[in-house]
Amino acid sequence: MAAFNFTPSDPSTFILNGIPGLEAAHIWISIPFFTFYCISLLENFMVLFVVSKEQNLHKPMFLLLCMLALTDIGISTCVVPKALSIFWFSSKDITVDGCLTQMFFIYLVATMHSAVLVTMAFDRYVAICDPLRYTTILTNARITKLGLVVLIRAILFVLPVPLLLQRLPFCANRVIPHTYCEPIAVMKMSCGDTTVNRIYGLVATFVVIMLDLTFIGLSYGLILRAVLRISSIKAHQKALNTCTAHICVMLMFYTPILFSALTHRFGQDIASYVHILLANLYFLVPPMLNPLIYGVKTKELRDKVGKYTCRMRLPGATDFKPA
Template structure:
């Protein structure tokens, strides 16, 4: 049964179809997806708890990391619970307003994470290339302002998409062949010209992300010569570790994102269910692996995690000695 507001031709309800052609496997697919989601909540929760409770980690790099963890939780929580409800209970119905809200927070969080990764690259640039000015440049106020800039830029880029979709008539088409709502997935159901949606959705957010990637690349091009010339082997090892962690997170974030966007736009020969699986993995893998990368490769975080969760009593007695 199709529900419509006949005056505006806006559907009262969309139907998320899941992964086309793999409906019989939805239950089995949900098992690793649910496991990855719960593990990402646990990992990011531990990162946030450790940074929050350990005063020694109240530094710009770790504050940016805590913002990234919050963004990861929002990114996966925006999509995965509804996806699991669809897989487990065939609850694919979603109201038009809820679909737009999910779409907005999905793209908004992606854009905000990109700004945070750029901020983390700038943090590493200042710490390695100009360490004497680090405390003066990256003050607590500067960190807070950076977080606000990430939110404001993302809002200004993504919010117009809501209006671009609300102006479209849908004329009876309300089945979205996906597990969650995203901008072009909704726009393609419209019975009107969507060229503005296509241009805006590809050019504006994509251009903003490309600018972030270029600036991150410039930061590391400037960092690398300074890094190899550090006189102390210990300082060099520590800098390589922190930069290596950040670069791993960058690759986990941008490579699947660009692959998903470009194949979705231009990879018409790739089967549709592969597109959907990749899109689902994209909202799961970075939130799952980011805490692992930073927890394993960053000695300060690894030490605090062991202190708090693995051997709290033994570590406390050692500190007292």
């Protein structure tokens, strides 16, 4: 393969370097990237398809699952196609506007994903602590309005990030040692003062993550208190079982974020390609596993997916009722 010139001739472009130190393995790395991405799209689109087709799944809980599926599709699609073009075709150039746009949508969808998890925690709180009023508190219309609030909040928090970066002058070396436009990596290329950018990024991340984790922790604290008041062990297990899937999804979402933040600040001895691989896995693994977790733990969804899967395998089948 011909050597690639890493100095962009066009001052309006950046160079995404992929995974520095592992350039020789890019083709091999692309295999799990492509496989995980395809599986993720298939699973999440299946969730959206099944919920849209089944009238009895038009409930708040499943509408929230659809929101989660949309954010999973969005967050992986913002990153993986460009990463694959780097691995397969050495298509490493990206315009400044394209870079800032990618950055905006990555963090927009990630912020929305976090807010959806908060809403799902509230859904579980109402279902367990106030089940008699569940259908009046959480209606489909209210969930739709909450979805709009989630979108507006994400725009307000994320929009300043690319706008603040856009005002900065960039140096001659415009190489980003990453597979996507990561704000800190972009800031390092600037010849200007990035103090405001760093402060806003830190504050916005802290406010969003800490605020969302606080609400989630409060919801589960109240759920745990309500469960402990139940005398029946079987009722304990049933109540906690409804929260298991959501807890697993939360751990997969927040753990990599917190780990990445800590390693960026305190893990200077860790090789850069380890940081980049972990950052990319965050966009690949949770979107692939989330539908599986909810499919296993939610019987209604599991049965309906099974019905459609059997219909696809048996073209002549007209009806199927899972056991």
